[in-house]
Amino acid sequence: MNEYNFAYLDEQTKRMIRRAILKGLAVPGYQVPFASREMPMPYGWGTGGVQVSAATLTPDDTFKVIDQGADDTTNAVSIRKFFENTAGIETTEQTEKATIIQTRHRIPEMALSEDQILVYQVPIPEPLRFLEPRETETRKMHSLEEYGLMHVKLYEDISQHGAISTSYAYPVKVSDRYVMDPSPIPKFDNPKLEMDAIQLFGAGREQRIYAVPPHTKVVSLDFQDYPFEATKADHSCDLCGAEDSYLDEVIMDDAGHRMFVCSDTDYCRSRRDAGHLGRLAKEDAA
Amino acid sequence: MIELVDVSKSFTLHNQGSAVIPVMERASFKVEPGECVALTGASGAGKSTLMRVIYGNYIAASGQVLVAGLNVANAEPREILALRRETLGYVSQFLRVVPRVPTLEVVAEPLLDIGTEKHVALDKAASLLRRLNIPEHLWTLSPTTFSGGEQQRVNIARGFAHDYPAILLDEPTASLDAQNRQTVLTLIEEAKYRGAAIVGIFHDLDARRQVCTREINVSDFAPGMAA
């Protein structure tokens, strides 16, 4: 007997997860505890995101998986195949064709629509964890909106490094209420957290789900005299020439040659298909 | 300004089988503004005790202790604290200070407590210390390191920093040389002149005769004496 229930999880489990998701959407940014299941991959490999996706998928969905922006890394491929096997749904690498996108550590460059759902894989959901190790205390801080400590962390950054040095998993305030860890996306992606799509966050090992409904206010924390900046490498993509996308730096040889390419592989491909060429692509063509 | 009506005082030593030691009873007298009244009587007759009762440092067993209209014997703590800040000064025989505080600030403290601006308070403190011959190089040191006579003069300077309408002085000229003794007596005269009511204990007969307008013998209030 080797037939899986649709999307691997039993119906009761999916119901439990959906309840957590609904609660998360009703209270944007609030971490909802859920009964995380044993999944066929170890903790730290996206079990939270997989469970959220499994509970969200319907047979008509088209599913995309990216890992640090790329569709073709081992983890993205594995998870995509997992859902092809257990749910039989259509999969795609094209962002605009997907109805559900599971992502690790990036938000796609292309703006998402109201018909799409973005599922994030989250390692540590608690933004206050590093300064306050007690779960009892952090829960109180969230419920009482006591977030002074979060700014202490940013203050320490500036006093030690001259600027807020946090470059990923940059904390945000959702809907003027909860402080949330947006998962380890680069801070460059933070402005995109205000979007038309539904955003769901799953942390399997920590057993938390949280959510941001469409068109919700999401503000990155900062100081008046040290405002938030969505920074990226000061380059354009060497393949497609994009000035406005987050770049990966790739070492090409041991002579110090490097190239910068869009981390979002689908975005890069679609730009190149449309005729945009970057430095190295032009050289190839020449 | 100061009036005692039928005041009595005794001590109960609970740890010595509750022995009761009566010290005074039916003490009544008045001190008007501009007067300096000397408390006299044998050693142990209760002069210091009476002074402390007026200050609220000792609790009167019965009677009224009126200072500027406030009955110290049954007033609220904050009323007595306010009285001591603004109206009633007390120069005891001992200088009790927080260690480490410079002399100049010790003397300025009563003025700072009533809200005087710091530089004004320090100036007044400096002028008093100068009059009492405390050399300037000592002003930044804590008086806890000074000799007995120097401590006494700092104590007096602090007692006269603010122009209290009522002042209690316990042996203000003890352990002072002639020149400093005279300075203190001058300070007392100046206080009298501006209308302060003063009660003092002076073992030194000359000093007593020089500044005091009246004497009250506390032996008159000894327990068991007929009125």
Added chain:
Amino acid sequence: MTPLLQVEGIQKHYGARIGCADVSFDLYPGEVMGIVGESGSGKSTLLNCLAGHLEPDMGRVIFDTRTNGPTDTVAMSEPERRLLGRTDWAFVHQHARDGLRMSVSAGGNIGERLMAVGERHYGNIRNKASDWLGRVEIEADRIDNRPTAFSGGMQQRLQIARNLVTGPRLVFMDEPTGGLDVSVQARLLDLLRGLVREMGLSAIIVTHDLAVVRLLADRLMVMKDGHVVEAGLTDQVLDDPQHAYTQLLVSSVLQV
């Protein structure tokens, strides 16, 4: 004048044992109240009940709040009490480590209360922190050091700065000079007296040290076995003790 704090009938039991019983007093703005007693007298229990760290079995602790006037803090919701604890109230612990974040810099420690009430300008926060370091006599260049690098006395002074930066009106102190060298104690006492006077603070100080209480407190309560046996002006209670226990306590102080 409205009292800043009205304590009515505070009682706390630990099972059949009395922690503290039937404690009532009023505290006015600018007054410093000392609570003395030996170990087991109930003074720390009382302080913790007053400061909202322990829930008393009975009684009211009515504080004259800025927005709503006299309010019973025992009956307050926890968020309200916690907010009070960050703004109008302060608590100086005996061990600085209990009152500081040891892994956060001195500046961050002082700035935390400011950030907790909405201060969002880094420069302003840093300036205020520097200012307060000066007021508690810690060199300004230590602002980025962690408290782990400070001596015990410095940690205690940092704790005071951290507590006073938002200008609280009532400060609770639990043995503030305990465990410090005698000369360090003197410095701290002097600092506290100055701050109390400058900022018009009221304070409730628990200590077993009568010398500290004489120098710092205007009023005194003596506790034994959970009860207040005597209360009054500090100098009066120490110089003219009425109760047998107070007389014993005062006579037991070692003279230097």
